[in-house]
Amino acid sequence: MATVPSASQWGSPSASRRALLIHGLNSSSHTFHRVVSALAAKGYLVVAPNLLGHALRKPGVDFQVQTLADELLPYFQAAEYDIIIGHSMGALVVLSLLKYLPKTKPTSVVLIDPSLELTAEQMMVAKVRFSNDVRTNPTAEDYMALNPLWTREDAILRVLGTHIGRSTNSDDHIDGNAPWSFSHLIADKPAAAALTILVADPSKLECVAKFKDIRTVIVSNASHWIQYEFPEVIVEEALRNIEE
Numbered sequence: 001m002a003t004v005p006s007a008s009q010w011g012s013p014s015a016s017r018r019a020l021l022i023h024g025l026n027s028s029s030h031t032f033h034r035v036v037s038a039l040a041a042k043g044y045l046v047v048a049p050n051l052l053g054h055a056l057r058k059p060g061v062d063f064q065v066q067t068l069a070d071e072l073l074p075y076f077q078a079a080e081y082d083i084i085i086g087h088s089m090g091a092l093v094v095l096s097l098l099k100y101l102p103k104t105k106p107t108s109v110v111l112i113d114p115s116l117e118l119t120a121e122q123m124m125v126a127k128v129r130f131s132n133d134v135r136t137n138p139t140a141e142d143y144m145a146l147n148p149l150w151t152r153e154d155a156i157l158r159v160l161g162t163h164i165g166r167s168t169n170s171d172d173h174i175d176g177n178a179p180w181s182f183s184h185l186i187a188d189k190p191a192a193a194a195l196t197i198l199v200a201d202p203s204k205l206e207c208v209a210k211f212k213d214i215r216t217v218i219v220s221n222a223s224h225w226i227q228y229e230f231p232e233v234i235v236e237e238a239l240r241n242i243e244e
Contacts, residue, residue, distance in 0.1 A: 006057055007049040011040035019238070020081045021048040022072070024088025026130060026169055027161035028055040031087065033153065034231035042239070044083065047075065051093070053172070054165045063176030065089065069096035076100050080107075083238045087112040087227055089173065091197075095185035098193070107193040108241030110234060113200055113224050117207045118180035130170030133162055147223060154228040183207040186214065194241035198226055198234065215241075 008029040019039050021032045029048035036046040051068050053059035060067045072093070075081075080102055086094035091114035101107050118126065140155035147155070166172070174180070186208060189195050196215040199205055200222040208214060217237060222229050 006055065007047050008036075009045070009047050010036045011043070011045040013045060015043055015045035017044045017083075018079055018081045019044045019046045019083035019085065020075060021046060022084075022086040022090035022093050023048065023051065023054070023161070024086075024090045025173055026054070026133065026165050027087070027090075028157070028164060030157050031161060031225075032085070032227055033157060035085070035227050035234050038231060038235045039083070039238070042235075049075065051090070053169055054161070056164050059166065059172070063172045065092045065173075065177055065182070066096050069093045072097065073100065080105055082106075082242055083108045083110070085110045085112065085234065085238060086114070088114060088224065092116070092182045092185075095182055095188070098185060098188040098190070101190050101193055103190045104192050106242070107190075108238050109189070109193055109195045110238045110241075111195070111197045112226050112234060113198060113204070113222075114182070115180070115204060116183040120178070123174050123178065123180055127171055127174050130174075134167050134170070137162075147225070147228070149221075149229040150225070151228070154225070158225070158228075183211075186211050189213075196237045196241060198237060200224060200226060 023029055023031045029050050032048055039046050049072055050057055052071055060071060084094055084107060091111035094109060094111060140152060140159050143155035143158050144150055198217050198219055200219055202218050205216050219226050219230055219233055227234060
């Protein structure tokens with residue numbers, strides 16, 4: 001079997017329930033620190049891989065989201081998961097993995113504030129925004145001042161995610177996925193899987209209106225970093241799908 005990629009882990013290895021969490025661009029597995037603590041306390045073994053090109057890892061053969069997803073296939077060979085969560089670009093990785101989920105086992109899938117469709121202009125805006133973070137090198141104090149709901153630990157982990165990634169990550173991954181279009185991957189969801197999309201910006205849901213078997217939730221007063229500001233909402237939605 002292929003080697004399992006770099007990851008962080010929480011909870012007991014003997015736990016009967018498992019969760020897989022996938023971080024976004026210029027981030028790392030520790031972005032979920034509050035979510036994973038809550039899931040581990042509820043009896044889950046939680047695994048959060050570090051994507052190629054992040055957390056001091058070398059990039060893959062290209063920067064396509066599908067390449068990031070395919071590199072995580074050893075996790076699906078090693079275990080089945082009750083919960084799968086992805087943030088931002090990590091949510092797109094999760095969508096790219098839907099076709100590999102078990103056809104009959106119920107799986108709770110939660111996507112956190114993904115940009116499923118972007119125009120060329122929006123891609124350019126995103127590149128500038130991410131590049132500015134790398135160029136201006138904000139401190140934890142800067143992030144806390146801009147995001148009053150963040151803890152100091154949240155802000156430190158945000159800084160760390162940028163510092164231990166590649167400086168050209170944002171440009172490489174945005175350019176490497178043009179045209180930026182991922183909503184069609186929702187159709188790969190097995191009938192047994194429950195899919196919830198959490199967003200801060202309601203406009204992100206316009207492209208999924210045609211899909212009737214997904215749940216959408218607008219998280220009021222949240223930014224793109226819902227896992228820092230409202231981790232309890234993520235946990236509640238993930239468990240909701242399991243309990244229903």
